[in-house]
Amino acid sequence: MAKAAIDAGCRFYAGYPITPSSEIAADMSHLLPRVGGVFIQMEDEIASMGAVIGASLAGLKAMTATSGPGFSLKLENIGFACMAEVPCVIVNVMRGGPSTGLPTLPSQGDVMQARWGTHGDHSIIALAPSNLTETYWETVRAFNLAEEYRAPVILLLDEILGHMSERVELPDPSELEIFNRVAPQVPPEAYLPYATSGSHVPPMANFFTGYRYHVTGLTHDLTGFPTEDPEITEALMRRLDAKITDNLNGIIKYEETHLEDADIAIVAYGSVARSARVAVEQAREEGMKVGVFRPVTLWPFPGKQVAHLASHVKGLLVPEMNLGQIVGEVERVAGSTPVVPLNQANGQPIPPSGILTALRYMERK
Amino acid sequence: MSRPTKIENIRRECPLQPCTNFSAEEASCTAAPWDNRRVDYPDYLRNDKMPTQWCSGCGAGLVMKALIRAVNELQWDKNKVAIVSGIGCSGRMSSYLDFNTLHTPHGRTLPFATGLKLAKPDAHVIIVTGDGDALAIGGNHFLHACRRNIDSTLIIINNFIYGLTGGQFSPTTPVGSYAETSPDGSLEPTFDTVNVAIAAGATYVARSAVSNPRHVTEMIKGGLAHSGMSVVEALSNCHINFGRRNVSGKPEELIAWISRQTVSHDIARYMDEEQLKGRVVVGVLHHVETRPEYVANYYEKAAAIRN
Ligand SMILES: Cc1ncc(C[n+]2csc(CCOP(=O)(O)OP(=O)(O)O)c2C)c(N)n1
Ligand code: SF4
Ligand SMILES: [Mg+2]
Numbered sequence: 001m002a003k004a005a006i007d008a009g010c011r012f013y014a015g016y017p018i019t020p021s022s023e024i025a026a027d028m029s030h031l032l033p034r035v036g037g038v039f040i041q042m043e044d045e046i047a048s049m050g051a052v053i054g055a056s057l058a059g060l061k062a063m064t065a066t067s068g069p070g071f072s073l074k075l076e077n078i079g080f081a082c083m084a085e086v087p088c089v090i091v092n093v094m095r096g097g098p099s100t101g102l103p104t105l106p107s108q109g110d111v112m113q114a115r116w117g118t119h120g121d122h123s124i125i126a127l128a129p130s131n132l133t134e135t136y137w138e139t140v141r142a143f144n145l146a147e148e149y150r151a152p153v154i155l156l157l158d159e160i161l162g163h164m165s166e167r168v169e170l171p172d173p174s175e176l177e178i179f180n181r182v183a184p185q186v187p188p189e190a191y192l193p194y195a196t197s198g199s200h201v202p203p204m205a206n207f208f209t210g211y212r213y214h215v216t217g218l219t220h221d222l223t224g225f226p227t228e229d230p231e232i233t234e235a236l237m238r239r240l241d242a243k244i245t246d247n248l249n250g251i252i253k254y255e256e257t258h259l260e261d262a263d264i265a266i267v268a269y270g271s272v273a274r275s276a277r278v279a280v281e282q283a284r285e286e287g288m289k290v291g292v293f294r295p296v297t298l299w300p301f302p303g304k305q306v307a308h309l310a311s312h313v314k315g316l317l318v319p320e321m322n323l324g325q326i327v328g329e330v331e332r333v334a335g336s337t338p339v340v341p342l343n344q345a346n347g348q349p350i351p352p353s354g355i356l357t358a359l360r361y362m363e364r365k
Numbered sequence: 366m367s368r369p370t371k372i373e374n375i376r377r378e379c380p381l382q383p384c385t386n387f388s389a390e391e392a393s394c395t396a397a398p399w400d401n402r403r404v405d406y407p408d409y410l411r412n413d414k415m416p417t418q419w420c421s422g423c424g425a426g427l428v429m430k431a432l433i434r435a436v437n438e439l440q441w442d443k444n445k446v447a448i449v450s451g452i453g454c455s456g457r458m459s460s461y462l463d464f465n466t467l468h469t470p471h472g473r474t475l476p477f478a479t480g481l482k483l484a485k486p487d488a489h490v491i492i493v494t495g496d497g498d499a500l501a502i503g504g505n506h507f508l509h510a511c512r513r514n515i516d517s518t519l520i521i522i523n524n525f526i527y528g529l530t531g532g533q534f535s536p537t538t539p540v541g542s543y544a545e546t547s548p549d550g551s552l553e554p555t556f557d558t559v560n561v562a563i564a565a566g567a568t569y570v571a572r573s574a575v576s577n578p579r580h581v582t583e584m585i586k587g588g589l590a591h592s593g594m595s596v597v598e599a600l601s602n603c604h605i606n607f608g609r610r611n612v613s614g615k616p617e618e619l620i621a622w623i624s625r626q627t628v629s630h631d632i633a634r635y636m637d638e639e640q641l642k643g644r645v646v647v648g649v650l651h652h653v654e655t656r657p658e659y660v661a662n663y664y665e666k667a668a669a670i671r672n
Contacts, residue, residue, distance in 0.1 A: 012484060014476075033667035038483045040663075043509040047476035050469065050506075054449075054480020057467065058488070062480070080470055207465040207481060208488050210444050214460055216468035225414070225460055226468075 001091065001155075002027030004139035005063055007173035009180070010089070011037035012062035014051035016044050016070060019103045020159045021093040024065040045070040049077035053086045057215060059206035061143055065091035067159075068101060071110055071117070078152050079118030080217045082240065085194075085202065087146035087181055089139070091155045096347045105347030106159035108270055108321040114154045115299050121237060123244035125251055126154040126299040128269045133168045135161060138296065144179040145251060149243055150201050156298060158321065160271040160349055184211065193224040194236070200243035244300055252302045258284065258291035264362055265309050266292045266317045267330050272350050276319060279355035288363050298326065307333035315362050317342060319350050409433045409443070414461050419454060422616030424575035424601030428522050429458050431581035431599075432491070435589055438582075446489045449478040451503065453495035453529045454603070455522040464491075472502030475510040478517055486660045489589070490517040497527045500536040500556050511565035511594050513659040518588040518595040521558060524603035532606030543610040558598045563651045568593035570651040574600035576624030580647065587649055593658045600627070600645065 001024055005013075013028040015021075025041070032039040038055070042048040045066055052062040066074060071092040081088050094110045096102025101109075110117075114126045125145055129138040135157065142153040184191050184203040193213045196202045205211035218226040219233045227233065244251065258280055259265060268276040273294040283290045293309055295302050306329075310316060316334055318327040319342035327341040342358045344350050410433075419425050436446065443464055450459035452471035459466040465488075469477045474492045482490045499507050499521045510519065526544060527533040534544035534551045537558065541550040562570045569591035571584040581599050588595030600623050602608060608619035630648025633641060 012480070014480065033663075033670050036667070036671070038663065038667075040479070040483060042476060042479070043505055046473065047479070047506055047509070050473045050476025051480035051483070054467070054477040054482075055484040056480070057477075058481045058484035060484045062484075076470055077473065077476075080473075207447060207467075208445055208485050212443060212463055212465050214466045214468065216460070217470050218468065 001065075001135055001139050002031055003170065004136040005089070005143065006031050006035055006037075007176055008140040008143035009061045009178055010063050010143060011035070012052065012055035012060040013037070013064065014040045014042050014048040014055070014062070015064050015066065016042055016048050018045075018067045018070045020095060020163055021065040021067045021070070021091060024091060045073035046076060049074040049090070052088045053077060053081055053084075056086050056088050057207050059209070061087070061147070063089040063091065063143075065093070067093045067095050067103075068097045068107075068110060069099065071113065075113075075117040078154075079120065079122065081152040082118065082122045082124065083217050083219075084215045085150035085204070085240075086152070086215075087150050087204075088152050089142045089146055089155065090152055091157065093157045093159060093161075095159050096345070102347040104159065106271065106321060106349060107345065107347065108156075108158055108272065108325065109345065110156065111298060111320075111322065111325040114156055121241070123241045124154065124299050125149065125151060125244060125297070126156050127253075127296060128156045128298045129161065129296065130270050130273045130294065132161070132164060132166050134296070136168060136170055140176055140178075141253075144177070147181045148179045148201070148250070149247070150181065150204055151244070154299075156270065158270050188212065192222045194220060195222040196239065200239050200246060248300055248302075248304070251297055251300060252305070253296040254302050254305060255294040255296060256291065257294070259293060259309065260291070262289050262291035262312075263314045264288065264290045264317060264359060265313045266290065266319065266355065266359075267295070267306060267326070268292060268319050269295050269298060269326065270321075272319050272321055275350050275352045276355055278352035279359060282352065282356050283359045286360075288359060290359055295326075301326070301329045303329065303333045306330055307335070310334040310337040313337060315340060315365075317355070317358055317362060319343075319355050319358070321345065321350060404434055404437045406430075406433060409436065409463055411461055411463050417461055418457055420605050422602070422604060423454065424524060424599070424603070424616075424620070425455050425458060425522055427575040427578050428455075428493075428520065428581060428599050428601060429461065431578050432493070432520065432585055433462070434582045435586035438586055439589055441489055441589075445487065446491065447478070447481050448491050448493060449474045449481065450493045451495065451498035453498050453527070454524075455493055455495040455528070456498065458493045472498050472506065474498065475503060475506040475519070479510065479513070479515055482515055482517055482660055483663070486664060491589070492517060492519045494519070494521055495528065495535075496521060496523040496525065496537040496558075497535040500558060504536070508561070508565045511562050511567035511596065514566055514568055514594045514656050515659045516592050516594070516661070518585070518591075518597065520585060520588075521596065521598045522601045523558065523598050524601045524607060526603050526607035528603040528606050532603075532610065538607075542607070544607075559596070559650050562596040566594070566656065567596045567651070568653050568656055569595035569649070571596070571649045572598045572600070572645065572647045574623050574627050574645075574647055575602060576600075576620045576627065584649065587652070591652070592661075593654070593656065600647075
């Protein structure tokens with residue numbers, strides 16, 4: 001992950017140690033000074049997130065990594081990044097919660113927190129890779145999306161991925177497609193920091209480049225200064241939402257396995273999707289027609305794709321290492337197709353056998 | 366050391382009454398020689414944002430003027446200066462000044478400033494906060510920013526109250542004072558901001574008061590010129606939310622109340638404990654160049670690793 005971040009152009013990391021994300025910080029503390037970047041260990045997660053935003057405003061691609069309790073603290077400033085449109089990447093290696101919870105055991109309990117954790121209406125991008133190679137690619141993509149949409153991008157890993165070792169094949173960094181924030185094409189006098197044309201994303205001037213403008217967490221107008229004007233506020237809120245929700249094709253990514261002829265589809269993400277795939281192989285040996293739909297982009301949720309899927313199958317199974325979070329999104333679009341949740345929140349991975357049992361039960365019904 | 370001094374006599378000799386900068390040693394004002402360089406204020410202001418939203422007579426305006434004068438004297442390139450402010454009346458300052466300005470969430474100025482400075486080491490980062498912003502919600506960041514000694518200047522506008530939210534007591538509200546949330550007088554002991562900053566590791570620590578704007582300018586200028594973490598506490602008047610409940614709702618009377626408490630560092634060192642009771646010492650209270658500055662240190666070490 002650290003390598004992916006560096007390859008994607010990340011040159012700033014600020015963090016506060018927390019299991020199980022500390023390895024990322026350790027790697028970054030080694031790598032960053034060697035590529036001319038900056039690593040800093042801050043006094044807490046609030047500060048880490050603040051420093052990341054500051055560094056990004058000054059022009060560096062910046063990231064932080066944390067886990068449950070630390071993610072809770074970062075959310076205040078993640079909201080700032082949403083509002084002021086500051087690109088940055090936040091890794092949350094999910095562990096059991098609430099509170100200190102299960103520090104060393106996996107969970108998928110922060111899916112809804114990633115979506116709605118910071119206060120107020122906002123859209124968010126969150127990605128959930130399910131193996132190490134994909135973690136590399138999704139990390140690169142996270143930086144690209146952050147720069148392209150001027151938004152915080154959250155990488156949701158679970159503790160299993162956080163501590164997994166498997167063979168990965170990494171690309172030559174020089175062949176990566178890298179997106180950098182769009183700089184303003186106008187001179188400073190003509191720069192309106194939050195004006196858009198053609199897309200919902202305003203060009204971004206870095207601090208100290210001659211564009212002396214104002215960045216605030218308050219609701220602001222096109223000049224960046226605070227306003228409470230209802231029309232301007234509504235327009236800003238709509239645009240911030242639309243820059244994500246009008247660009248679903250550019251953001252949403254998913255993987256379909258054995259869905260062509262499936263009667264039952266499993267919707268699973270992160271490490272649970274690995275169990276799901278094993279379960280599907282076994283189920284198919286038993287003659288069941290099942291497949292897996294795996295959202296890689298969790299937010300915005302690929303609702304259209306799941307709706308389409310729901311109209312072609314007899315049932316949807318949604319296994320999650322929590323008490324049911326993404327299942328709500330599935331139910332929302334499933335229409336009359338039955339949705340079966342399979343939940344476990346005890347810090348243990350959901351084994352393929354558990355999923356297989358659920359599949360057999362659904363098959364009998 | 367204890368030369369018998371009649372402070373009141375020395376004070377009376379000063380032509381700049383009310384003044385707190387009188388040096389007993391040199392028998393002259395510590396703020397002198399005063400640089401009368403002309404300041405083109407509109408050049409530093411976002412003039413379309415004038416008049417400010419501050420109540421008329423608010424000390425925050427005096428601090429802003431002092432800050433402009435200090436930057437002007439150093440002739441800094443505006444493009445290289447960032448003002449980072451928090452939430453509060455004091456936090457509004459960032460929107461009025463024509464620099465790179467960043468208005469962070471309440472209490473979070475220093476982390477954001479840390480990111481800016483680390484990313485652009487040659488930038489000048491100035492942080493403007495309130496007493497609540499810097500010392501309550503931002504207290505932990507305050508300690509660690511001082512400890513790291515990152516080259517930046519933190520100006521704490523200490524108006525003894527949470528001004529913006531209507532006058533709740535803050536970590537600097539004097540014991541016994543009335544506030545919206547201490548209707549029977551505040552119980553809480555106060556922070557000694559300056560000593561906290563020194564103990565935490567800041568390398569330039571000064572205190573001033575808006576009763577003497579020239580002195581505020583000097584203290585800020587010293588902080589800006591210093592390479593390392595500078596903390597300037599500016600005692601200021603919130604006559605609306607602190608003054609009306611306690612001393613006076615008139616700005617000049619509250620400023621006089623502040624002025625009466627202040628005593629110059631140069632005079633204070635000849636005063637004993639009894640004489641210093643109830644007085645607040647102003648001046649440069651700590652200035653060392655011995656600790657490494659964090660950002661330069663980081664880049665040097667990183668370059669050494671690469672080579
Ligand atoms: C997280 C958070 N908590 C509370 C507030 C409400 N709030 C805004 S300003 C402020 C206090 C301001 O006091 P101070 O920092 O002393 O600044 P002043 O207004 O006195 O200049 C508070 C509590 C907030 N904006 N954010
Ligand atoms: S409320 Fe107090 S601090 Fe705020 S602008 Fe008015 S006088 Fe100044
Ligand atoms: Mg205050």
